[in-house]
Amino acid sequence: MKKIKEQYNLYTYPAPIEDMKKAIDNGYIDLSDANLFWDIFFPDKTYTDNLNVLIAGCGTNQAIYLALANPNWKIYGIDLSENSIKFVESQIKKYDLRNLTIEMSDIFEITGEDKYDLVISTGVIHHTKDPKLALKTLSSATKKEGALCIMVYAKYFRTGVYDLQKIFRYLGIKQDADGIKFVKNYIENILPDDHIAKKFYKSTSSEIDTAIVDTWLNPKDTAYDANDLKELINGTGSYFQNWLDNLFCYPQAHFDDFKNDIDLSLLDHLDPIDNMDFTQSTMLQAKKHTFILRKKKEFEFKWSSISEITKKTRIKNTPFVKAAEKGDLSKNYGGQVFYQRFKGARCPKFSAKEGIVWSAIIQGVKNNVGSSFNDVLLLSNKIAKDNNLNLSFDNNEMMRILHRMWKLSLVTFSETEVI
Numbered sequence: 001m002k003k004i005k006e007q008y009n010l011y012t013y014p015a016p017i018e019d020m021k022k023a024i025d026n027g028y029i030d031l032s033d034a035n036l037f038w039d040i041f042f043p044d045k046t047y048t049d050n051l052n053v054l055i056a057g058c059g060t061n062q063a064i065y066l067a068l069a070n071p072n073w074k075i076y077g078i079d080l081s082e083n084s085i086k087f088v089e090s091q092i093k094k095y096d097l098r099n100l101t102i103e104m105s106d107i108f109e110i111t112g113e114d115k116y117d118l119v120i121s122t123g124v125i126h127h128t129k130d131p132k133l134a135l136k137t138l139s140s141a142t143k144k145e146g147a148l149c150i151m152v153y154a155k156y157f158r159t160g161v162y163d164l165q166k167i168f169r170y171l172g173i174k175q176d177a178d179g180i181k182f183v184k185n186y187i188e189n190i191l192p193d194d195h196i197a198k199k200f201y202k203s204t205s206s207e208i209d210t211a212i213v214d215t216w217l218n219p220k221d222t223a224y225d226a227n228d229l230k231e232l233i234n235g236t237g238s239y240f241q242n243w244l245d246n247l248f249c250y251p252q253a254h255f256d257d258f259k260n261d262i263d264l265s266l267l268d269h270l271d272p273i274d275n276m277d278f279t280q281s282t283m284l285q286a287k288k289h290t291f292i293l294r295k296k297k298e299f300e301f302k303w304s305s306i307s308e309i310t311k312k313t314r315i316k317n318t319p320f321v322k323a324a325e326k327g328d329l330s331k332n333y334g335g336q337v338f339y340q341r342f343k344g345a346r347c348p349k350f351s352a353k354e355g356i357v358w359s360a361i362i363q364g365v366k367n368n369v370g371s372s373f374n375d376v377l378l379l380s381n382k383i384a385k386d387n388n389l390n391l392s393f394d395n396n397e398m399m400r401i402l403h404r405m406w407k408l409s410l411v412t413f414s415e416t417e418v419i
């Protein structure tokens, strides 16, 4: 699309980070980094840093971050925007990156099948003329054992954005300095305070011009609810494995205070996409959907059914979850953790049993692979005994606790054996 190419050439996205090494030292990450979230991407595969990766629509920073963070990956990045490509090239020279090749090219020009272990395309296909065809193309390029990390916009929190895009289109607002000024004034001063778009505006980087253009003056952007998402994925040759982050896609965290009002087990039979729909139709927080697709159907909705957990399942705590408060087991309080990545959002308080299981998981993590279900079970019972608590865990209860922790985005599961 000519308009999209022009936009991302003029307003390269995201705002370029000149010193990515420093940003990484200060904690910058990109969610597509499978190295950080290995079990979420590849629950079936022993960890390797030797991946052949395609980044389709890499923009300004993503390819540089991934190449610096994963020196053994072999990365090929493409983007429509000449200026984004120029910026990435300058960074490749600056850091003498040998593991990244970059090219100005269109997703629809990708040829070849079964080439990549991992295909990343975040915030891209919803700007194309045919997102389904784009996904099909990306899927074909992925190896049979491979995975895709895809991000598309979510309807929920973005609904107001489309009202405003329409308004700015009626008025013929252009993608230039005057247009940006107009958009800001319209939203800040003319729009009623309770308009959902205003809430969205406040939650984004509205001080950055390129972000204003990308959100409010974008000529082509499609957002997805659950049905749209299923429709998008269906027939592309890949299957929905899991959300990158379950926190906003399962209702457990948000409804913890309303356990007596709502029986969440009524949702157990729903697939992860419908669980997200339930959660976000209430919470309206989701601006985007980031998820993992796999070529093999056997990974469809992996772990969403509790029956997939076996004695061999390996359990690991997710990165960026930190202890917030110590528990008091004698008062049936198991402590609390918070999610570092979500401005300190707290997890529901643990019961004594959940707190014990959590400590068993943390203590048991071996060589970064996690502990087996059996190890967690044994250690949890030992912790209970060592603390003179009259508590014990059986298989079914352990499965329920772990599956709830998975829905709360506190643990990941994998099937790999420890060598």
Ligand SMILES: C[S@@+](CC[C@H](N)C(=O)[O-])C[C@H]1O[C@@H](n2cnc3c(N)ncnc32)[C@H](O)[C@@H]1O
Residues within 6 Å of the ligand: 001, 004, 005, 008, 009, 013, 014, 056, 057, 058, 059, 060, 061, 062, 078, 079, 080, 081, 084, 105, 106, 107, 108, 121, 122, 123, 124, 127, 128, 214
């Ligand atoms: C919102 S940015 C996202 C950049 C990057 N993926 C990230 O997450 O930071 C979208 C990028 O996709 C590129 N793009 C849009 N349509 C494309 C297409 N058909 N082929 C290749 N790149 C495309 C744009 O030029 C832009 O750089």
